[in-house]
Amino acid sequence: MDDVFVGSLMSSPVYTVSNDTSLQNAGETMREHEIGSIIVVGDDDHLEGIITATDFIHVVAEGDPDPNATVASVMSTDVITTTASESVQTAADIMIEHGFDHLPVLDGEVVIGVITTTDLTAYLSTTEDPSPS
Template identity: 40%
Template sequence: MDETRVGDLMTSPMLTIGMDDNAADVGHAMREQGIKSVVAIDEDCSPTGIVTSTDFVAMAADDRRPSETPVGEYATTDVVTVDADDPVSGVAARMRENDINHLPVMDDGQVAGILTTTDLTEWFADPPQATGD
């Protein structure tokens, strides 16, 4: 049985933001880094929200000016997290059950990285090979 853990696949370090950050600044940073999600954290590095590229679509549909909009107005605040030591198989099922594509990864009570459906797709496309000792 495969024992790959979330921590083996997560992206770290990752871009984090505050809920009051300007959406235009966040959008520019996401574009520069080529990412589709960021995690909002508080002063204790605990997740308070997640902002994805889909949230920017909603902002545009609402005819909001990103330069005048805090990202917290569009962030998902019911954040589902996983632990870096969790097995990948259970996390994939959890993502499907919750219909989510991005999961903040926790380690010692703080956000340590993010796991995305892209990370899982890459892992399934090129799974680790078993080694015989």
């Protein structure tokens, strides 16, 4: 997998919201597009954070969320990223090491995609024979 690059497998376009987007609107966007995360960007499309389906589970588990709550209140801001030219192997290693299912892909400081465990699984399913056969 060292000769396969993130840019060839990443999900794009990227669905984004601003940090003042309501949790409800972010959740509706994720449901509408059947995605497990949404990227939070500033006015200049620079990465500010990420919110995942797991983050929504935590909100619900902690009790009724504030109806006016925004993604800024629950998003992860210490986001590890990758680039389109990074090997898929390296991206997979990062995801395993940190327990991530979603890894934003940047070009400079602009988000251009997301690589997910689903992307990696789909790739492997086309290149490897099932085991056991």
